[in-house]
Amino acid sequence: xxxxxxxxxxxxxxxSAIAGVLRLRGTGGTPPQGGGWRELSGPDxx
Amino acid sequence: xxxxxxGAGAVGARAARQLVSIDAVSHVGVCDTDDRRAAAVVxxxxxxxxxxxxxxxxxxxxxxxxxxxxxxxxxxxxxxxxIERGADVVSTSxxxxxxxxxxxxxxxxxxxxxxxxxGGGFSPGLTCVLARHAAEGxxxxxxxxxxxxxxxxPSCARQxxxxxxxxxxxxxxxxxxxxxxxxGRELVWFPDPVRGVDxxxxxxxxxxxxxxxxxxxxxxxxxxxxxxxxRLTSWLPMLRPPHPEGGPGAVxxxxxxxxxxxxxxxxxxxxxxxxxGAGAVAAVAAWWAVEGRFVRPGAAGLAVLLPDTVPFLAELxxxxxxxxxxxxxxx
Numbered sequence: 293x294x295x296x297x298x299x300x301x302x303x304x305x306x307x308s309a310i311a312g313v314l315r316l317r318g319t320g321g322t323p324p325q326g327g328g329w330r331e332l333s334g335p336d337x338x
Numbered sequence: 339x340x341x342x343x344x345g346a347g348a349v350g351a352r353a354a355r356q357l358v359s360i361d362a363v364s365h366v367g368v369c370d371t372d373d374r375r376a377a378a379v380v381x382x383x384x385x386x387x388x389x390x391x392x393x394x395x396x397x398x399x400x401x402x403x404x405x406x407x408x409x410x411x412x413x414x415x416x417x418x419x420x421i422e423r424g425a426d427v428v429s430t431s432x433x434x435x436x437x438x439x440x441x442x443x444x445x446x447x448x449x450x451x452x453x454x455x456x457g458g459g460f461s462p463g464l465t466c467v468l469a470r471h472a473a474e475g476x477x478x479x480x481x482x483x484x485x486x487x488x489x490x491x492p493s494c495a496r497q498x499x500x501x502x503x504x505x506x507x508x509x510x511x512x513x514x515x516x517x518x519x520x521x522g523r524e525l526v527w528f529p530d531p532v533r534g535v536d537x538x539x540x541x542x543x544x545x546x547x548x549x550x551x552x553x554x555x556x557x558x559x560x561x562x563x564x565x566x567x568x569r570l571t572s573w574l575p576m577l578r579p580p581h582p583e584g585g586p587g588a589v590x591x592x593x594x595x596x597x598x599x600x601x602x603x604x605x606x607x608x609x610x611x612x613x614x615g616a617g618a619v620a621a622v623a624a625w626w627a628v629e630g631r632f633v634r635p636g637a638a639g640l641a642v643l644l645p646d647t648v649p650f651l652a653e654l655x656x657x658x659x660x661x662x663x664x665x666x667x668x669x
Contacts (some may be wrong), residue, residue, distance in 0.1 A: 327665045328665065328666060329665075330665050332663055333389040333660070
């Protein structure tokens with residue numbers, strides 16, 4: 293019984309660690325540091 | 339100029355409305371597998387529009403100069419029928435298989451002197467125009483990265499769901515690289531008010547349409563905005579029916595290259611309801627095709643077909659679909 297509980301706890305721990313790694317992976321994520329969006333109009337479209 | 343819009347959903351209805359507002363267009367026919375829906379769209383458009391019953395046949399294409407395909411499913415059969423009957427075609431499909439099958443029509447369309455605009459919607463479509471526009475003045479284009487977020491009508495939502503579990507096809511160092519859909523999370527910053535959205539690889543056709551326009555580019559990628567629930571459930575059937583139409587969506591195109599000795603990065607984007615943007619792009623592309631304003635006949639994306647992006651973007655701007663440029667340091 294205790295062995296089963298230990299295994300379940302280990303599995304849950306591993307799953308949490310893997311989910312954490314997957315969640316944290318990925319590139320980018322830095323918000324724009326300055327500037328912003330400007331609509332193209334007038335001279336841009338002539 | 340006589341136009342036929344196939345599909346009276348969110349995109350088809352918008353495309354028909356845009357076509358009716360073009361002076362050069364004298365008549366717009368609308369057909370759909372649901373006759374009542376097509377009739378309702380026609381009724382809202384006024385006297386320049388007419389309801390075409392049932393499926394598209396050679397008879398329903400009689401006298402038609404341009405066909406906008408906005409129905410769910412494959413577009414190849416109707417596109418073939420249309421170019422056989424002497425009409426130009428604009429497809430709004432963003433399904434990878436449909437885009438591939440339409441691009442295969444290039445030789446036949448060229449031989450017949452007809453244009454098949456493949457991916458003539460919001461994304462692909464506006465994204466192809468923005469990529470070409472961003473690359474103007476570059477000596478060399480190294481990388482093009484496209485991202486989109488948002489869906490149009492129910493068919494678009496279903497395609498978004500499928501795309502997240504499909505293989506993504508990116509262009510890397512002169513070869514196609516296939517990666518799992520839903521992988522490669524990247525926080526992408528779209529124009530306000532959409533702003534930061536997590537985007538993932540997905541079965542998107544943008545690279546297929548952009549590689550012919552940028553054959554020397556090292557990397558061309560496309561990503562799709564999604565939340566964790568979308569990713570988790572992408573391999574299941576849709577758990578609930580899609581909404582009639584999604585809210586505001588956005589596209590963002592980043593082009594990296596060289597200009598003289600300097601390395602440059604240009605970022606363009608647009609915010610709109612995807613179906614509204616797609617309808618405007620499709621209608622203007624259909625008009626351009628009939629007037630022979632593309633560089634050549636054949637089947638290709640707008641990045642290949644447009645001789646100059648400025649008049650096309652100016653026309654879209656007049657119709658309320660406005661592009662924006664990011665100015666500043668993007669991190």
